[in-house]
Amino acid sequence: MMEWILPLVLICVGFLSGVIGEKFIFNKLKIFAANRHIPGSETIFSSLQRMPFIWFVLAGFFSAIISAPLKPDVIIFLRKIIIIIFLSSVTLVLARLTAGFVKLYTYRTEIVTASLISNLARTAILVLGTLIVLQTVGIEITPIVTTLGIGGIAVGLALQDTLANLFAGFYLIISKQVRTGDYVKLDDGHEGYITDITWRNTTIKELSNNVIIVPNSKLSSAIFTNYHLPVKExxxxxxxxxxxxxxxxxxxxxxxxxxxxxxxxxxxxxxxxxxxxxxxxxxxxxxxxxxxxxxxxxxxxxxxxxxxxxxxxxxxxxxxxxxxxxxxxxxxxxxxx
Structure with missing residues (x-):
C-alpha cells in the first residue's frame, strides 16, 4: 500500500492545482484582461474555459502513472490515453481560438461575420488535430486519408445540393456581392438585412423581425439589389x-x-x-x-x-x-x- 501513496498524492495535487488554477488564477487573469481591454482577451479566455483544470488533472495522473507500481505495458497504455486526451483538448482550444479570431477579424473589417468562414476554420483545425492524434498514438493515417478521398467522391455525388450551397456560400463571401449586415432586396420582393451566411443557407432578417432562409445556390443566381454597395449612403x-x-x-x-x-x-x-x-x-x-x-x-x-x-x-x-x-x-x- 505504501507504493500507492505517492501516486495518490500526485493525483490529489493535480486536482487541487486544477481547482486553484481555474477558480482563482484563471479568473483573476480574465478579470484583469477585461478591465485593461486587451485585444482578443475575451476570445482567448473563452477558448481556454475549463482547460487549465483538465491539464492540471492530466499532469497529476501522468505523474502518478510514472511513479505507480504498474506493468510496463499498462503504463504505456495509460500514457497513450492521457496523451490522446491532452492532444484532443489542445486541438479543441486551437479550433476555438481560430474560429474566434476569424470572427474578430471579420467583425472589425465588415462589422459582422458570416459563420461559414469561422466554422470552416474550426473544422479544418479539428480534422488536422485528429490526424495528429492518430499519428501520435501509432495509427497510420495514410490509408485513412486515401479511404476518405475515395469515399469523398461517393459522398460528393450523394450530396450535390449541399455541396452546391456550400460553394455558393464561398462564392458569395469571396466575391463580396453580399456581406453580413448588408440590406438587400430580392427579385421576388423580399428584403431585409443579411444576418448570417452558413454552409447551406443565407439568413435575411426583415424589418418586421421575420427571418427569410434562402439557399446559397438560389441567392448566388438570383437578381437582387444590395443597398449597401458600393457604399451604405x-x-x-x-x-x-x-x-x-x-x-x-x-x-x-x-x-x-x-x-x-x-x-x-x-x-x-x-x-x-x-x-x-x-x-x-x-x-x-x-x-x-x-x-x-x-x-x-x-x-x-x-x-x-x-x-x-x-x-x-x-x-x-x-x-x-x-x-x-x-x-x-x-x-x-x-x-x-
Missing part, C-alpha cells in the same frame, strides 16, 4: 408640388433649409453633401419638383421622409406656400322639359 428622393402662385425661389430656399435640418438630425456626417431640388413638371394642379438628399443607409429613408414631411408642412404654412390638392368641379344641367 444613398440618396433619398421626395416628390413635392406647390401652387402656381408660389415664388419658386422662395420654395427652393425653404425646401433646402428643411432638408438640411433633417440631415443634421439623422445623417450629421453627410452634411457636406448639399441637398437640392429640381423642378420638372407643370402639373394639372401644381408645379412639381423632386428633392434629393443623402441619408446614412437604406433604412434611414423612413425616418428621413417622416421628418421631412412634418417639418416641410410646418415651414410652408409659416412661409405662406401652399401645396395644392386636386379639385373637381361638377356641373349639373337641369332638364326643364
Amino acid at each position: 444613398i440618396t433619398l428622393t421626395m416628390n413635392v408640388g406647390v401652387s402656381y402662385d408660389s415664388d419658386l425661389e422662395e420654395v427652393e430656399r425653404v425646401t433646402v433649409e428643411v432638408a438640411k435640418e433633417v440631415m443634421r438630425e439623422i445623417a450629421p456626417n453627410l452634411t457636406e453633401n448639399e441637398p437640392y431640388i429640381r423642378f420638372h413638371t407643370f402639373g394639372e394642379f401644381s408645379i412639381d419638383f423632386t428633392l434629393y438628399m443623402r441619408v446614412s443607409e437604406y433604412f434611414d429613408q423612413r425616418i428621413g421622409k417622416h421628418l421631412f414631411v412634418k417639418k416641410l408642412h410646418k415651414r410652408y404654412r409659416q412661409a405662406g406656400i401652399s401645396i395644392p390638392f386636386p379639385i373637381r368641379e361638377v356641373y349639373v344641367q337641369e332638364n326643364n322639359s
